[in-house]
Amino acid sequence: MSNASVRSVTSVPPVGRPGPGGPVRAAGPTASATAGPTTLRQVARAAEVSMATVSRVLAGNYPVAPPTRQRVLRAVRELDYVANAHARALRGHATPTVALVLADLRDEATARIAQGVEEEAAEHGRGCLIGTTGGDPRRERAVLRSMRQQGAGAVVLIGDGDQGPAHQAELAGIAGSLAAAGSRLVLCGRPAPTGATSATVVDYDNEGGAYALVSDLLARGHRQVLFLGPTTGGGTAAGRLAGYRRALTDHGLPVRPALLAGGGLGRAEAHDRLARLLATRRADRADPAGTGFSAVFAVTDQAAAGALTALRAAGLSVPDDISLVGYGDSDRATDLLPQLSTVHVPYTELGRAAVRLALAREPAATGRHAVLPTHLVPRHSTAPPPPA
Amino acid sequence: MSNASVRSVTSVPPVGRPGPGGPVRAAGPTASATAGPTTLRQVARAAEVSMATVSRVLAGNYPVAPPTRQRVLRAVRELDYVANAHARALRGHATPTVALVLADLRDEATARIAQGVEEEAAEHGRGCLIGTTGGDPRRERAVLRSMRQQGAGAVVLIGDGDQGPAHQAELAGIAGSLAAAGSRLVLCGRPAPTGATSATVVDYDNEGGAYALVSDLLARGHRQVLFLGPTTGGGTAAGRLAGYRRALTDHGLPVRPALLAGGGLGRAEAHDRLARLLATRRADRADPAGTGFSAVFAVTDQAAAGALTALRAAGLSVPDDISLVGYGDSDRATDLLPQLSTVHVPYTELGRAAVRLALAREPAATGRHAVLPTHLVPRHSTAPPPPA
DNA sequence: CTGTTAGCGCATTCAG
């Protein structure tokens, strides 16, 4: 009863709305003494009702006498009360958040997926908790663990997914834990971990896009297409390489190892690798462009940007001497000169689909593998090869 | 006592580590009956100790007998237990998260800031809660409110900040509420709301960068520089326009309204506006390039990309006929041909600084206004004007 | 060293 003597805050002049200048903080000893957010109890005291009544007014699902309701609402406004989400969550009545785990937000594809995830989550009334890993599998596990602690209702994992079988197995374990806790792991834009029955996968037609891209090149008459990107590992690049291989094979052409240039997903690496290749090749060969290939399939648009610079530096014109294609249909594809032919990937939709699947009621959604279509976007960086 | 008859889970075979294939879920009635995450109580029962002991083992700040400790750790592993972050938060011993509010993750500058925020937050051991607004002030307020409910230890607001005085006032109120709850609002890359004493601001030298950029143009001999971007409002563009004005004035040149082209921050709008302008001007004037200006200051790199396309379409060469500069030093600046001269903005560092200030112990950090430096990055899109 | 107790803020029984 020690606090019972505290005067009600309703004696404060009726300033009402917490408009410009900030809401009115209670001047009484209670409010000024304790730092930290206003609690339900404080509101109850101010409105001279019980906590239960305040709760009911706020929930709105229960009959409350109009005068009481007014008193409560007024106190809520004056004390600038907002409910504590943690307490709600603990009580079991908070909509769990969607967790988003990714390597780096600065990557355009990642950012697009993330935006999709965030939008869809918001439409379902869920917040979105984000964690970055820098591509480090260890940090990925740590972040995933932390998301589990937060009680995430669903975890969306964005990324390349090429981190070795051990990590894949670890992921399978995490997927199982999440599933056991009533949550769900959704892998977005990366292959399913081997043997993970509990993980849901949302992917796009990586291989099909590459197939279309290379087929288009072949249809224009190209016979030597350089694949500029990683040729090992099981990540995103693997699907694109598979499409490249299939297109060649279907057209009765051999997959020549000399045309598998290797490299990374980024701009700098692609640039350097192609530049070196051009320097070497031109000394050896005697084909039209002096390179041993008439077209370059860069594994990403970023890589294509690097490739373009290297080609230009070597005095080669795109698409007159060499055709160039990228993958991803990023913003930069239209900034390049010539504008880059590429494959459109519905990144934002990928993120949305991931959340929809993650939040789906039916347990059948667990372990599902959704694949979104991709399509070729022909622009101005492709042309028939120059006449021999 | 109804649950007291449940057999201890230690009778499960010693599979141990939750490796590939997922952790071992307890097979007893307790674990399989209740869905949802494992609780401390379940672990305590399994290890045949009290909840407090489990808590102590996990916290590690308290002496526990080695055998007991082993039993507990084993149960934790077998039940795949992780602590409930909400309960921790409620108890008061969880590090609050950093909330991040922004319009759209797909914007490169925003993504960079966000990455910085996330990195710095992680280094402080805080999670990062993200919410997008789509640039809508109403959604911004809603998101901010929700962040407050989540008990965010700090709220970082990224954005253009040009939404009118009413919204600014509203923001001031929110800053006050946050401050009263022991949290803090940090505005990142946007001007301080008028009269908000409770908001902290982290900005960059927007005006100085523009000043340097335009001064460089003037030093090269340009006298008519077109400002391509918004000329009204108090957002990001305002500071850049101010730098433009000051540079002109300092060099004894008038600010000619005809050279204030207006437009938006994006690529498309800049392109269309410049294209229209070029069509009109060339019919009227008779200066070297036939445009009435010899250089274009595009308010962002994106706008510069649009401007470049428009200039090229009009048969104008950059930088031979017209010089072009952007702002932001985005990735695309080096993809353009010629590579774009621009102003570097330390976006990632901006995000980091925002979190540092947000989490600073000293209350003095509230209401502070930090300004990070910018610098000119001369590349190949600027040259002296063509001889008359 | 370990167990028991209390309470964080809230929503929800159950009594009035």
Added chain:
DNA sequence: CTGAATGCGCTAACAG
């Protein structure tokens, strides 16, 4: 219609 009591999962005082 409203108030008092209970417990979500956890940790920090207190006892042993």
